Amino acid sequence: MALSFFDQFMSPVFMGIPLMALALTLPWILFPTPTLRWLNNRLLTLQNWFIGRFTHELFLPVNVPGHKWALLLASLMLFLISLNMLGLLPYTFTPTTQLSLNMGLAVPFWLATVIIGMRNQPTESLGHLLPEGTPTLLIPVLIIIETISLFIRPLALGVRLTANLTAGHLLIQLIATAASVLLPLMPTVAILTGILLFLLTLLEVAVAMIQAYVFVLLLSLYLQENV
Template sequence: MNENLFASFITPTMMGLPIVTLIILFPSITLPTPNRLINNRLVSIQQWAVKLITKQMMTMHNSKGRTWSLMLMSLIIFIGSTNLLGLFPYSFTPTTQLSMNLGMAIPLWAGAVVLGFRHKMKSSLAHFLPQGTPIPLIPMLVIIETISLFIQPMALAIRLTANITAGHLLMHLISGATLALLTINPTTAFVTFIILILLTILEFAVALIQAYVFTLLVSLYLHDNT
Protein backbone atom coordinates (compact mmCIF):
# COMPACT_ATOMS: atom_id res chain seq x y z
CA MET A 1 0.00 0.00 0.00
CA ASN A 2 2.77 2.43 0.87
CA GLU A 3 4.57 1.70 -2.39
CA ASN A 4 1.42 2.44 -4.40
CA LEU A 5 0.74 5.54 -2.35
CA PHE A 6 4.09 7.15 -3.09
CA ALA A 7 4.63 5.67 -6.55
CA SER A 8 3.45 8.88 -8.23
CA PHE A 9 6.31 10.82 -6.59
CA ILE A 10 9.06 8.62 -8.02
CA THR A 11 10.97 10.27 -10.85
CA PRO A 12 10.00 8.50 -14.10
CA THR A 13 12.72 6.91 -16.18
CA MET A 14 13.05 5.71 -19.76
CA MET A 15 15.60 3.01 -20.54
CA GLY A 16 17.13 3.62 -17.13
CA LEU A 17 17.56 7.37 -17.66
CA PRO A 18 15.52 10.01 -15.79
CA ILE A 19 13.24 12.02 -18.08
CA VAL A 20 12.44 14.75 -15.58
CA THR A 21 14.16 17.33 -17.82
CA LEU A 22 11.75 16.61 -20.67
CA ILE A 23 8.82 16.78 -18.25
CA ILE A 24 9.96 20.19 -16.95
CA LEU A 25 10.24 21.52 -20.51
CA PHE A 26 6.81 20.22 -21.52
CA PRO A 27 4.65 23.01 -19.97
CA SER A 28 6.68 25.76 -21.67
CA ILE A 29 6.02 24.12 -25.05
CA THR A 30 2.26 24.14 -24.48
CA LEU A 31 2.06 27.83 -23.50
CA PRO A 32 0.50 29.93 -26.28
CA THR A 33 2.67 32.55 -27.94
CA PRO A 34 1.55 35.43 -30.15
CA ASN A 35 2.39 34.60 -33.75
CA ARG A 36 0.02 37.03 -35.42
CA LEU A 37 -0.62 40.76 -35.32
CA ILE A 38 -3.97 40.14 -33.62
CA ASN A 39 -3.80 37.93 -30.52
CA ASN A 40 -6.44 35.35 -29.70
CA ARG A 41 -8.39 35.31 -26.44
CA LEU A 42 -6.08 32.86 -24.66
CA VAL A 43 -2.95 34.90 -25.39
CA SER A 44 -4.73 38.12 -24.39
CA ILE A 45 -5.79 36.61 -21.04
CA GLN A 46 -2.25 35.34 -20.47
CA GLN A 47 -0.74 38.77 -21.19
CA TRP A 48 -3.33 40.47 -18.95
CA ALA A 49 -2.53 38.10 -16.05
CA VAL A 50 1.23 38.59 -16.45
CA LYS A 51 0.86 42.39 -16.49
CA LEU A 52 -1.42 42.33 -13.44
CA ILE A 53 0.93 40.13 -11.38
CA THR A 54 3.98 42.12 -12.50
CA LYS A 55 2.36 45.39 -11.47
CA GLN A 56 1.33 43.98 -8.09
CA MET A 57 4.77 42.54 -7.28
CA MET A 58 6.92 45.37 -8.61
CA THR A 59 5.01 48.24 -6.97
CA MET A 60 7.00 48.00 -3.73
CA HIS A 61 10.40 47.67 -5.46
CA ASN A 62 12.86 50.37 -6.41
CA SER A 63 14.66 50.54 -9.74
CA LYS A 64 17.18 47.84 -8.76
CA GLY A 65 14.48 45.43 -7.67
CA ARG A 66 12.43 45.96 -10.82
CA THR A 67 15.26 44.60 -12.92
CA TRP A 68 14.24 41.18 -11.53
CA SER A 69 10.70 41.43 -12.95
CA LEU A 70 11.35 39.16 -15.95
CA MET A 71 12.95 36.51 -13.75
CA LEU A 72 10.09 36.61 -11.22
CA MET A 73 7.43 36.32 -13.93
CA SER A 74 9.30 33.42 -15.54
CA LEU A 75 9.50 31.77 -12.11
CA ILE A 76 5.78 32.03 -11.35
CA ILE A 77 4.83 30.73 -14.81
CA PHE A 78 7.28 27.84 -14.52
CA ILE A 79 6.14 26.76 -11.03
CA GLY A 80 2.45 27.20 -11.84
CA SER A 81 2.68 25.17 -15.05
CA THR A 82 4.65 22.34 -13.42
CA ASN A 83 2.20 22.24 -10.51
CA LEU A 84 -0.72 21.95 -12.91
CA LEU A 85 1.10 19.29 -14.90
CA GLY A 86 0.79 16.80 -12.04
CA LEU A 87 -3.00 17.06 -11.99
CA PHE A 88 -3.34 15.37 -15.38
CA PRO A 89 -3.56 11.56 -15.65
CA TYR A 90 -0.34 9.57 -16.13
CA SER A 91 1.78 12.63 -15.36
CA PHE A 92 4.47 13.58 -12.86
CA THR A 93 4.79 16.70 -10.70
CA PRO A 94 8.44 17.87 -10.56
CA THR A 95 7.69 20.28 -7.69
CA THR A 96 6.99 17.36 -5.34
CA GLN A 97 10.76 16.76 -5.32
CA LEU A 98 12.47 18.66 -2.50
CA SER A 99 15.79 18.62 -4.37
CA MET A 100 14.28 20.52 -7.31
CA ASN A 101 12.60 23.09 -5.06
CA LEU A 102 15.85 23.61 -3.16
CA GLY A 103 17.58 24.04 -6.50
CA MET A 104 15.23 26.94 -7.23
CA ALA A 105 15.09 28.45 -3.73
CA ILE A 106 18.80 28.50 -2.79
CA PRO A 107 20.16 30.40 -5.85
CA LEU A 108 17.33 32.96 -5.74
CA TRP A 109 17.74 33.52 -2.00
CA ALA A 110 21.54 33.68 -2.31
CA GLY A 111 21.30 36.18 -5.17
CA ALA A 112 19.04 38.46 -3.12
CA VAL A 113 21.29 38.22 -0.03
CA VAL A 114 24.49 38.87 -2.01
CA LEU A 115 22.79 41.84 -3.66
CA GLY A 116 21.90 43.20 -0.24
CA PHE A 117 25.41 42.86 1.15
CA ARG A 118 26.79 44.47 -2.00
CA HIS A 119 24.56 47.55 -2.12
CA LYS A 120 23.24 47.86 1.47
CA MET A 121 25.98 46.48 3.70
CA LYS A 122 25.05 48.45 6.84
CA SER A 123 21.33 47.79 6.49
CA SER A 124 21.89 44.08 5.89
CA LEU A 125 24.14 43.74 8.93
CA ALA A 126 21.65 45.73 11.01
CA HIS A 127 19.09 42.94 10.62
CA PHE A 128 21.29 40.69 12.77
CA LEU A 129 21.11 43.08 15.72
CA PRO A 130 18.02 45.29 16.16
CA GLN A 131 18.49 48.63 17.85
CA GLY A 132 18.01 48.67 21.60
CA THR A 133 18.97 45.02 22.20
CA PRO A 134 20.28 44.42 25.75
CA ILE A 135 24.00 43.64 25.83
CA PRO A 136 23.63 40.14 27.43
CA LEU A 137 21.27 39.08 24.61
CA ILE A 138 23.49 40.25 21.74
CA PRO A 139 25.39 36.95 21.11
CA MET A 140 22.22 34.85 21.30
CA LEU A 141 20.25 37.21 19.08
CA VAL A 142 22.96 37.28 16.42
CA ILE A 143 23.00 33.47 16.35
CA ILE A 144 19.18 33.31 16.10
CA GLU A 145 19.04 35.90 13.29
CA THR A 146 21.80 34.08 11.40
CA ILE A 147 19.92 30.78 11.64
CA SER A 148 16.69 32.44 10.54
CA LEU A 149 18.48 33.91 7.54
CA PHE A 150 19.89 30.57 6.40
CA ILE A 151 16.60 28.78 6.99
CA GLN A 152 14.72 30.98 4.52
CA PRO A 153 15.47 28.88 1.39
CA MET A 154 14.61 25.71 3.31
CA ALA A 155 11.26 27.23 4.27
CA LEU A 156 10.59 28.19 0.64
CA ALA A 157 11.32 24.71 -0.68
CA ILE A 158 9.62 22.74 2.11
CA ARG A 159 6.46 24.89 1.92
CA LEU A 160 6.05 24.24 -1.79
CA THR A 161 6.91 20.53 -1.52
CA ALA A 162 4.61 19.89 1.45
CA ASN A 163 1.58 21.66 -0.01
CA ILE A 164 1.79 19.98 -3.42
CA THR A 165 2.58 16.54 -1.95
CA ALA A 166 -0.21 16.69 0.65
CA GLY A 167 -2.82 17.55 -1.96
CA HIS A 168 -1.74 14.73 -4.27
CA LEU A 169 -1.72 12.20 -1.41
CA LEU A 170 -5.20 13.27 -0.30
CA MET A 171 -6.54 12.91 -3.85
CA HIS A 172 -4.92 9.46 -4.11
CA LEU A 173 -6.47 8.30 -0.84
CA ILE A 174 -9.97 9.59 -1.66
CA SER A 175 -9.90 8.11 -5.17
CA GLY A 176 -8.81 4.75 -3.72
CA ALA A 177 -11.65 4.90 -1.18
CA THR A 178 -14.13 5.73 -3.95
CA LEU A 179 -13.09 2.68 -5.98
CA ALA A 180 -13.24 0.44 -2.91
CA LEU A 181 -16.73 1.66 -1.94
CA LEU A 182 -18.12 1.44 -5.46
CA THR A 183 -19.11 -2.23 -5.10
CA ILE A 184 -19.83 -2.10 -1.37
CA ASN A 185 -21.92 1.06 -0.96
CA PRO A 186 -22.62 3.02 -4.16
CA THR A 187 -24.26 5.89 -2.26
CA THR A 188 -21.19 6.51 -0.12
CA ALA A 189 -19.00 6.07 -3.19
CA PHE A 190 -20.98 8.81 -4.96
CA VAL A 191 -20.47 11.15 -2.00
CA THR A 192 -16.71 10.52 -1.95
CA PHE A 193 -16.63 11.03 -5.73
CA ILE A 194 -18.21 14.47 -5.31
CA ILE A 195 -15.62 15.26 -2.62
CA LEU A 196 -12.89 14.13 -5.02
CA ILE A 197 -14.17 16.48 -7.73
CA LEU A 198 -14.25 19.41 -5.30
CA LEU A 199 -10.76 18.54 -4.07
CA THR A 200 -9.48 18.43 -7.65
CA ILE A 201 -10.85 21.92 -8.27
CA LEU A 202 -9.22 23.05 -5.04
CA GLU A 203 -5.90 21.53 -6.14
CA PHE A 204 -5.99 23.54 -9.37
CA ALA A 205 -6.31 26.68 -7.24
CA VAL A 206 -3.60 25.52 -4.81
CA ALA A 207 -1.21 24.85 -7.70
CA LEU A 208 -1.48 28.47 -8.84
CA ILE A 209 -1.56 29.92 -5.33
CA GLN A 210 1.62 28.08 -4.29
CA ALA A 211 3.41 29.38 -7.38
CA TYR A 212 2.33 32.90 -6.43
CA VAL A 213 3.35 32.46 -2.76
CA PHE A 214 6.80 31.11 -3.68
CA THR A 215 7.43 34.00 -6.09
CA LEU A 216 6.02 36.58 -3.67
CA LEU A 217 8.35 35.44 -0.87
CA VAL A 218 11.34 35.63 -3.23
CA SER A 219 10.15 39.14 -4.14
CA LEU A 220 9.96 40.09 -0.46
CA TYR A 221 13.48 38.79 0.17
CA LEU A 222 14.61 40.86 -2.80
CA HIS A 223 12.81 43.93 -1.47
CA ASP A 224 14.60 43.62 1.89
CA ASN A 225 17.98 43.59 0.13
CA THR A 226 17.59 46.32 -2.51
Protein backbone atom coordinates in the same frame (compact mmCIF):
# COMPACT_ATOMS: atom_id res chain seq x y z
CA MET B 1 2.60 -6.83 -4.83
CA ALA B 2 0.72 -3.70 -3.76
CA LEU B 3 2.43 -0.46 -4.65
CA SER B 4 3.00 2.30 -2.11
CA PHE B 5 1.02 5.53 -2.34
CA PHE B 6 4.32 7.39 -2.45
CA ASP B 7 5.39 5.68 -5.68
CA GLN B 8 3.59 8.44 -7.59
CA PHE B 9 6.25 10.89 -6.41
CA MET B 10 9.16 8.89 -7.79
CA SER B 11 11.04 10.44 -10.70
CA PRO B 12 9.83 8.66 -13.89
CA VAL B 13 12.32 6.61 -15.85
CA PHE B 14 11.84 5.26 -19.38
CA MET B 15 14.27 2.60 -20.58
CA GLY B 16 16.73 3.69 -17.92
CA ILE B 17 16.53 7.37 -19.00
CA PRO B 18 15.22 9.87 -16.38
CA LEU B 19 12.32 11.90 -17.73
CA MET B 20 12.78 14.82 -15.33
CA ALA B 21 14.34 16.98 -18.08
CA LEU B 22 11.35 16.33 -20.35
CA ALA B 23 8.94 17.23 -17.56
CA LEU B 24 10.79 20.51 -16.98
CA THR B 25 10.83 21.56 -20.63
CA LEU B 26 7.27 20.54 -21.52
CA PRO B 27 5.49 23.57 -19.93
CA TRP B 28 7.33 26.04 -22.15
CA ILE B 29 5.99 24.31 -25.26
CA LEU B 30 2.38 24.72 -24.11
CA PHE B 31 2.48 28.53 -23.80
CA PRO B 32 1.29 30.46 -26.88
CA THR B 33 4.01 32.54 -28.51
CA PRO B 34 3.44 36.19 -29.56
CA THR B 35 2.62 36.81 -33.19
CA LEU B 36 3.71 39.56 -35.58
CA ARG B 37 0.14 40.83 -35.96
CA TRP B 38 -0.97 44.15 -34.53
CA LEU B 39 -3.78 42.54 -32.55
CA ASN B 40 -3.34 39.37 -30.51
CA ASN B 41 -5.97 36.69 -30.12
CA ARG B 42 -7.98 36.23 -26.94
CA LEU B 43 -5.60 33.69 -25.42
CA LEU B 44 -2.53 35.87 -25.89
CA THR B 45 -4.40 38.91 -24.60
CA LEU B 46 -5.48 37.03 -21.47
CA GLN B 47 -1.96 35.72 -20.94
CA ASN B 48 -0.40 39.18 -21.31
CA TRP B 49 -2.99 40.68 -18.95
CA PHE B 50 -2.29 38.02 -16.34
CA ILE B 51 1.49 38.48 -16.53
CA GLY B 52 1.22 42.26 -16.41
CA ARG B 53 -1.22 42.22 -13.49
CA PHE B 54 0.86 39.73 -11.54
CA THR B 55 4.09 41.66 -12.12
CA HIS B 56 2.45 44.93 -11.06
CA GLU B 57 1.09 43.46 -7.82
CA LEU B 58 4.33 41.63 -7.06
CA PHE B 59 6.68 44.59 -7.47
CA LEU B 60 4.39 47.26 -6.04
CA PRO B 61 6.18 47.28 -2.63
CA VAL B 62 9.64 46.65 -4.12
CA ASN B 63 12.05 49.53 -4.67
CA VAL B 64 12.89 50.63 -8.21
CA PRO B 65 16.31 48.85 -8.33
CA GLY B 66 14.51 45.56 -7.67
CA HIS B 67 12.31 45.95 -10.75
CA LYS B 68 15.14 44.48 -12.81
CA TRP B 69 13.99 41.11 -11.45
CA ALA B 70 10.50 41.47 -12.95
CA LEU B 71 11.10 39.30 -16.03
CA LEU B 72 12.93 36.62 -14.04
CA LEU B 73 10.35 36.28 -11.27
CA ALA B 74 7.39 36.45 -13.67
CA SER B 75 8.94 33.62 -15.72
CA LEU B 76 9.51 31.62 -12.52
CA MET B 77 5.88 32.15 -11.53
CA LEU B 78 4.57 30.84 -14.86
CA PHE B 79 7.02 27.94 -14.75
CA LEU B 80 5.92 26.82 -11.28
CA ILE B 81 2.22 27.20 -12.07
CA SER B 82 2.65 25.12 -15.23
CA LEU B 83 4.49 22.32 -13.42
CA ASN B 84 1.99 22.26 -10.56
CA MET B 85 -1.05 22.24 -12.85
CA LEU B 86 0.31 19.64 -15.26
CA GLY B 87 0.90 17.32 -12.31
CA LEU B 88 -2.86 17.14 -11.74
CA LEU B 89 -3.47 15.52 -15.14
CA PRO B 90 -3.59 11.71 -15.47
CA TYR B 91 -0.42 9.87 -16.43
CA THR B 92 1.76 12.88 -15.65
CA PHE B 93 4.46 13.65 -13.14
CA THR B 94 4.83 16.69 -10.86
CA PRO B 95 8.53 17.67 -10.67
CA THR B 96 7.83 20.17 -7.88
CA THR B 97 7.04 17.30 -5.49
CA GLN B 98 10.79 16.61 -5.49
CA LEU B 99 12.57 18.48 -2.71
CA SER B 100 15.81 18.45 -4.67
CA LEU B 101 14.25 20.44 -7.52
CA ASN B 102 12.59 22.94 -5.21
CA MET B 103 15.81 23.47 -3.28
CA GLY B 104 17.63 23.86 -6.59
CA LEU B 105 15.28 26.73 -7.37
CA ALA B 106 15.13 28.27 -3.90
CA VAL B 107 18.81 28.33 -2.94
CA PRO B 108 20.22 30.19 -6.00
CA PHE B 109 17.47 32.84 -5.95
CA TRP B 110 17.80 33.39 -2.21
CA LEU B 111 21.59 33.49 -2.46
CA ALA B 112 21.36 36.04 -5.29
CA THR B 113 19.26 38.38 -3.12
CA VAL B 114 21.74 38.06 -0.25
CA ILE B 115 24.74 38.72 -2.52
CA ILE B 116 23.03 41.78 -4.03
CA GLY B 117 22.36 43.15 -0.55
CA MET B 118 25.93 42.54 0.63
CA ARG B 119 27.33 44.20 -2.50
CA ASN B 120 25.06 47.24 -2.77
CA GLN B 121 24.18 48.02 0.86
CA PRO B 122 26.19 45.87 3.28
CA THR B 123 25.37 48.01 6.33
CA GLU B 124 21.59 47.75 5.87
CA SER B 125 21.78 44.05 5.05
CA LEU B 126 23.79 43.24 8.14
CA GLY B 127 21.52 45.52 10.15
CA HIS B 128 18.67 43.06 9.67
CA LEU B 129 20.57 40.62 11.90
CA LEU B 130 20.22 42.94 14.91
CA PRO B 131 16.95 44.82 15.58
CA GLU B 132 17.31 48.41 16.75
CA GLY B 133 17.12 48.99 20.48
CA THR B 134 18.19 45.48 21.47
CA PRO B 135 19.57 45.20 25.06
CA THR B 136 23.31 44.59 25.22
CA LEU B 137 22.99 41.20 26.89
CA LEU B 138 20.69 39.90 24.14
CA ILE B 139 22.84 41.05 21.21
CA PRO B 140 24.83 37.78 20.74
CA VAL B 141 21.73 35.63 21.10
CA LEU B 142 19.68 37.68 18.64
CA ILE B 143 22.49 37.73 16.09
CA ILE B 144 22.69 33.93 16.21
CA ILE B 145 18.88 33.57 15.93
CA GLU B 146 18.61 36.01 13.03
CA THR B 147 21.52 34.35 11.23
CA ILE B 148 19.85 30.94 11.57
CA SER B 149 16.55 32.40 10.33
CA LEU B 150 18.39 33.90 7.34
CA PHE B 151 19.94 30.59 6.32
CA ILE B 152 16.73 28.64 6.90
CA ARG B 153 14.79 30.74 4.37
CA PRO B 154 15.64 28.65 1.29
CA LEU B 155 14.82 25.47 3.20
CA ALA B 156 11.43 26.91 4.14
CA LEU B 157 10.77 27.85 0.51
CA GLY B 158 11.57 24.39 -0.81
CA VAL B 159 9.88 22.40 1.96
CA ARG B 160 6.69 24.49 1.82
CA LEU B 161 6.21 23.90 -1.89
CA THR B 162 7.08 20.20 -1.64
CA ALA B 163 4.93 19.51 1.42
CA ASN B 164 1.79 21.23 0.11
CA LEU B 165 1.85 19.54 -3.29
CA THR B 166 2.77 16.13 -1.87
CA ALA B 167 0.03 16.27 0.76
CA GLY B 168 -2.60 17.31 -1.79
CA HIS B 169 -1.70 14.62 -4.31
CA LEU B 170 -1.54 11.96 -1.60
CA LEU B 171 -4.94 12.95 -0.22
CA ILE B 172 -6.48 12.83 -3.71
CA GLN B 173 -5.09 9.34 -4.26
CA LEU B 174 -6.35 8.13 -0.88
CA ILE B 175 -9.88 9.41 -1.50
CA ALA B 176 -9.90 8.05 -5.07
CA THR B 177 -8.86 4.64 -3.75
CA ALA B 178 -11.61 4.77 -1.11
CA ALA B 179 -14.21 5.69 -3.75
CA SER B 180 -13.20 2.80 -6.02
CA VAL B 181 -13.33 0.32 -3.12
CA LEU B 182 -16.71 1.56 -1.85
CA LEU B 183 -18.39 1.63 -5.28
CA PRO B 184 -19.45 -2.08 -5.37
CA LEU B 185 -20.15 -2.19 -1.63
CA MET B 186 -21.92 1.11 -0.86
CA PRO B 187 -22.71 3.05 -4.06
CA THR B 188 -24.28 5.99 -2.21
CA VAL B 189 -21.23 6.51 -0.03
CA ALA B 190 -19.00 6.07 -3.09
CA ILE B 191 -20.91 8.83 -4.93
CA LEU B 192 -20.54 11.16 -1.95
CA THR B 193 -16.85 10.31 -1.83
CA GLY B 194 -16.58 11.07 -5.55
CA ILE B 195 -18.15 14.50 -4.98
CA LEU B 196 -15.64 15.10 -2.21
CA LEU B 197 -12.87 14.04 -4.56
CA PHE B 198 -14.05 16.54 -7.18
CA LEU B 199 -14.13 19.37 -4.64
CA LEU B 200 -10.69 18.37 -3.38
CA THR B 201 -9.36 18.43 -6.94
CA LEU B 202 -10.63 21.99 -7.36
CA LEU B 203 -8.94 22.88 -4.07
CA GLU B 204 -5.71 21.31 -5.28
CA VAL B 205 -5.84 23.43 -8.44
CA ALA B 206 -6.10 26.52 -6.24
CA VAL B 207 -3.27 25.27 -4.03
CA ALA B 208 -1.06 24.68 -7.08
CA MET B 209 -1.53 28.29 -8.17
CA ILE B 210 -1.29 29.80 -4.70
CA GLN B 211 1.91 27.93 -3.79
CA ALA B 212 3.62 29.15 -6.95
CA TYR B 213 2.56 32.70 -6.12
CA VAL B 214 3.72 32.38 -2.49
CA PHE B 215 7.11 31.04 -3.61
CA VAL B 216 7.72 34.05 -5.87
CA LEU B 217 6.17 36.50 -3.39
CA LEU B 218 8.58 35.45 -0.64
CA LEU B 219 11.49 35.82 -3.04
CA SER B 220 10.33 39.36 -3.81
CA LEU B 221 10.17 40.12 -0.08
CA TYR B 222 13.72 38.84 0.36
CA LEU B 223 14.72 41.03 -2.58
CA GLN B 224 13.04 44.06 -1.01
CA GLU B 225 15.24 43.71 2.08
CA ASN B 226 18.41 43.85 -0.02
CA VAL B 227 17.74 46.57 -2.63
